[in-house]
Amino acid sequence: MSDRPAVRRSNFLTDIIDADLAAGRHSRVVTRFPPEPNGYLHIGHAKSIALNFGLAQQYGGVCHLRMDDTNPVTEDTDYVESIQFDVKWLGGQWDGEVRYASNYFGKMYELAEALVLAGKAYVDHQTVEEIRKNRGDFNTAGVNSPFRDRSVQENLDWLRRMKAGELADGTCVLRAKIDMASPNLLMRDPLVYRIRHAHHHRTGDTWCIYPMYDYAHPLEDALEGITHSICTLEFETNRELYDWFLDQTGPWTPRPRQYEFARLALGYTVMSKRKLLQLVVEKRVSGWDDPRMPTVAGMRRRGVTPEALRDFADLIGVAKNNSMVDIGKLEYCIRQDLERTSRRALAVLKPLAVTLTNWPDSTIEQLTVPWWPGDASKGTRQVPFAKHLIIEHGDFAEEPAADWKRLAPGREVRLYGAYFVKCFGVDRDPLTKEINGLRCSVDLHTKGGTAPDGRQPAATLHWVAAKTALTADVRLYDRLFAVEQPDADGDFLQHLNPDSLTVLQARLEPALASAAPGDSFQFVRQGFFVADAKDSQPGAPVWNRTITLRDTWAKPAAPAKPAARPAAEVRAKPAAPQLGEGHQARLDWLEKHPEAKELCTQLGAEPSAFAAFAQNPADLEFLRQAIAGGARPADAFRWQRNELAGLLAARKTTTPPFGGKEFAAFVRLVTDATITTGAAKQLLEHWCEHGGDPLALVDHLGLRRVDDTAAIQVAVRQVMDQHSAEVLRFRAGEAKLLGVLLGAAMRAAKGADPQTVRATLLQQLGE
Ligand code: ATP
Numbered sequence: 104m105s106d107r108p109a110v111r112r113s114n115f116l117t118d119i120i121d122a123d124l125a126a127g128r129h130s131r132v133v134t135r136f137p138p139e140p141n142g143y144l145h146i147g148h149a150k151s152i153a154l155n156f157g158l159a160q161q162y163g164g165v166c167h168l169r170m171d172d173t174n175p176v177t178e179d180t181d182y183v184e185s186i187q188f189d190v191k192w193l194g195g196q197w198d199g200e201v202r203y204a205s206n207y208f209g210k211m212y213e214l215a216e217a218l219v220l221a222g223k224a225y226v227d228h229q230t231v232e233e234i235r236k237n238r239g240d241f242n243t244a245g246v247n248s249p250f251r252d253r254s255v256q257e258n259l260d261w262l263r264r265m266k267a268g269e270l271a272d273g274t275c276v277l278r279a280k281i282d283m284a285s286p287n288l289l290m291r292d293p294l295v296y297r298i299r300h301a302h303h304h305r306t307g308d309t310w311c312i313y314p315m316y317d318y319a320h321p322l323e324d325a326l327e328g329i330t331h332s333i334c335t336l337e338f339e340t341n342r343e344l345y346d347w348f349l350d351q352t353g354p355w356t357p358r359p360r361q362y363e364f365a366r367l368a369l370g371y372t373v374m375s376k377r378k379l380l381q382l383v384v385e386k387r388v389s390g391w392d393d394p395r396m397p398t399v400a401g402m403r404r405r406g407v408t409p410e411a412l413r414d415f416a417d418l419i420g421v422a423k424n425n426s427m428v429d430i431g432k433l434e435y436c437i438r439q440d441l442e443r444t445s446r447r448a449l450a451v452l453k454p455l456a457v458t459l460t461n462w463p464d465s466t467i468e469q470l471t472v473p474w475w476p477g478d479a480s481k482g483t484r485q486v487p488f489a490k491h492l493i494i495e496h497g498d499f500a501e502e503p504a505a506d507w508k509r510l511a512p513g514r515e516v517r518l519y520g521a522y523f524v525k526c527f528g529v530d531r532d533p534l535t536k537e538i539n540g541l542r543c544s545v546d547l548h549t550k551g552g553t554a555p556d557g558r559q560p561a562a563t564l565h566w567v568a569a570k571t572a573l574t575a576d577v578r579l580y581d582r583l584f585a586v587e588q589p590d591a592d593g594d595f596l597q598h599l600n601p602d603s604l605t606v607l608q609a610r611l612e613p614a615l616a617s618a619a620p621g622d623s624f625q626f627v628r629q630g631f632f633v634a635d636a637k638d639s640q641p642g643a644p645v646w647n648r649t650i651t652l653r654d655t656w657a658k659p660a661a662p663a664k665p666a667a668r669p670a671a672e673v674r675a676k677p678a679a680p681q682l683g684e685g686h687q688a689r690l691d692w693l694e695k696h697p698e699a700k701e702l703c704t705q706l707g708a709e710p711s712a713f714a715a716f717a718q719n720p721a722d723l724e725f726l727r728q729a730i731a732g733g734a735r736p737a738d739a740f741r742w743q744r745n746e747l748a749g750l751l752a753a754r755k756t757t758t759p760p761f762g763g764k765e766f767a768a769f770v771r772l773v774t775d776a777t778i779t780t781g782a783a784k785q786l787l788e789h790w791c792e793h794g795g796d797p798l799a800l801v802d803h804l805g806l807r808r809v810d811d812t813a814a815i816q817v818a819v820r821q822v823m824d825q826h827s828a829e830v831l832r833f834r835a836g837e838a839k840l841l842g843v844l845l846g847a848a849m850r851a852a853k854g855a856d857p858q859t860v861r862a863t864l865l866q867q868l869g870e
């Protein structure tokens with residue numbers, strides 16, 4: 104996949120391939136990466152790309168890029184283009200042209216007719232609800248459709264009428280005729296085709312019936328000669344169906360086989376395309392390529408390299424069990440790669456003026472400083488040195504602590520690539536009394552950073568010359584979410600890290616003016632920064648911090664990190680979490696407002712986020728009323744802050760057309776499960792726009808939840824029985840396992856409303 108030596112991976116997939124090749128089942132490995140073009144690729148996809156393209160490369164085979172575009176409604180050519188760009192950028196070289204599932208619509212249809220002719224498929228006129236109901240559940244076998252035993256000719260006629268566009272959406276479907284009593288619910292006569300009079304981004308209006316994923320996917324693989332079809336674990340139960348369709352339509356040479364591996368889940372972010380889309384649509388981020396997004400486009404803009412992402416994929420390997428990967432591993436790979444490839448430059452983020460009283464007023468000396476420390480052979484640049492300098496505000500302490508090593512009155516430090524300076528005076532703003540400048544002397548015998556007498560200052564500081572320094576926007580990015588599992592408890596938006604972006608006006612050495620968009624540098628002692636590819640202007644780059652030099656989030660008892668950490672990192676003391684600028688101010692505010700603080704505790708809200716909200720008295724009062732009105736405090740807060748505030752902002756107002764008490768009635772509709780979360784959002788929007796009584800609106804808008812709770816209850820109970828060990832561990836405090844249980848429950852209760860499944864699971868877990 105790249106010019107670096109191929110890594111020889113060894114995992115359960117290579118074991119399978121080795122065995123296949125040894126047994127002569129295949130002579131060549133053909134894999135595929137099949138994204139659905141309904142969003143931008145994210146780091147989970149990057150792992151899948153590394154895996155599929157990597158295996159093909161390792162075995163001298165090929166990998167296809169296939170747009171899985173069988174769903175006409177959600178797909179878009181913008182996504183198709185971004186996907187190709189991202190795959191290429193990651194180093195994936197696909198075999199031949201980009202392939203499209205829609206290219207095979209003709210062949211898929213032919214095979215569907217063949218299934219009908221063989222008596223293996225029938226056209227069913229039951230409604231979707233009837234089909235779902237008659238499918239039964241884990242305890243009850245399904246009920247055969249009254250249309251199941253139609254004649255072949257009749258089925259063929261109906262299928263052709265479906266295809267010819269004679270029938271409206273939802274009139275009927277084509278179903279495979281398998282076994283309505285199968286223990287695998289997916290095998291109970293699954294849908295093959297449905298009618299959808301929708302325009303497709305590639306086939307236009309040629310088709311008004313579209314194949315279902317479970318039918319289309321194995322055929323796409325078989326038609327392309329894929330040998331190893333690798334997908335994520337949630338498709339494990341679909342494998343039986345995958346094989347059934349291939350057996351009924353074959354023989355196929357080669358005969359593809361499906362293998363499942365654990366999908367990548369990363370802490371402090373969300374990965375589902377639906378949630379990422381929500382962040383974009385609700386403008387919580389600036390777009391799919393916002394540098395805080397886990398998308399490939401976002402990470403590229405953030406300055407993450409394709410090498411780092413591939414290293415990460417190799418580091419975590421492939422597993423059979425879903426688990427959360429420590430984001431520290433990704434950050435480790437990013438640092439390692441940038442450490443190797445980035446030039447060092449000087450930039451001051453929070454300036455403090457320094458005057459060198461013994462330097463001539465108008466002399467500017469051009470120092471030649473290597474881009475790589477100690478290695479001038481890889482290039483140097485000129486760095487101007489002058490009487491008026493700027494250093495980092497935090498590098499000076501008027502009353503230093505015992506172990507302070509940097510600048511202080513009477514102390515000497517080395518300026519990077521320049522001279523030793525010593526502080527003898529402090530200037531203050533006459534009004535605020537804040538320190539606004541230092542007076543220092545420079546030792547002219549220390550040019551280049553060494554003293555004739557061999558003395559060594561305890562610190563080397565970065566600096567720039569005031570007159571020649573550029574002023575540039577520097578964006579400090581931090582994790583998008585403040586907690587490791589933002590989607591563990593329903594509403595991921597409440598966990599957004601309010602300090603995930605801080606923009607500073609920084610002062611940079613002049614050589615950085617010529618940085619090209621996408622160029623990365625290590626700003627000495629600050630971290631890795633990249634010239635933003637979108638917002639930089641010629642001669643005036645805007646900078647994004649890719650990552651700090653060391654892990655500022657590390658907990659004192661952090662889990663074991665990979666062995667080969669750079670020495671600097673091993674020595675680094677684990678620092679307390681450094682959230683951005685406003686964080687401390689908000690915490691201080693909360694301390695001064697005990698009532699708000701108490702409410703915050705009661706809500707279990709993140710203090711800084713809550714303070715940001717509570718600083719507006721009207722909002723706080725509204726919340727109090729909602730709570731007094733009987734809404735669960737945490738829910739009232741969530742709905743007010745995450746949903747209501749956005750709707751009001753969109754209407755350019757801050758005052759809702761109803762009071763806190765009425766809002767409480769609305770919140771209770773969700774908490775007592777009268778309506779789903781999605782319906783509640785619709786309701787709230789309508790209510791903000793038109794006013795009225797929320798209870799009446801539920802029925803007026805037809806939002807009352809349809810009840811399939813009994814089936815969900817059964818599915819959840821079964822999952823809990825099958826996972827009794829996990830249930831015990833969860834109850835003993837391993838909160839992480841909720842994800843595992845929920846995943847299993849979702850699979851079991853396929854098609855059910857996710858919120859209901861979650862609520863049922865939590866309830867049965869006794870939460
Ligand atoms: P989402 O659930 O976010 O919509 P998806 O699985 O539907 O993602 P696709 O575009 O269908 O997204 O995925 C393309 C390929 O990438 C599939 O083979 C899928 O298995 C793989 N993939 C998607 N997400 C992950 C992940 N988190 N880890 C590893 N592989 C993934």
Ligand code: MG
Pocket residue numbers: 139
């Ligand atoms: Mg998918």
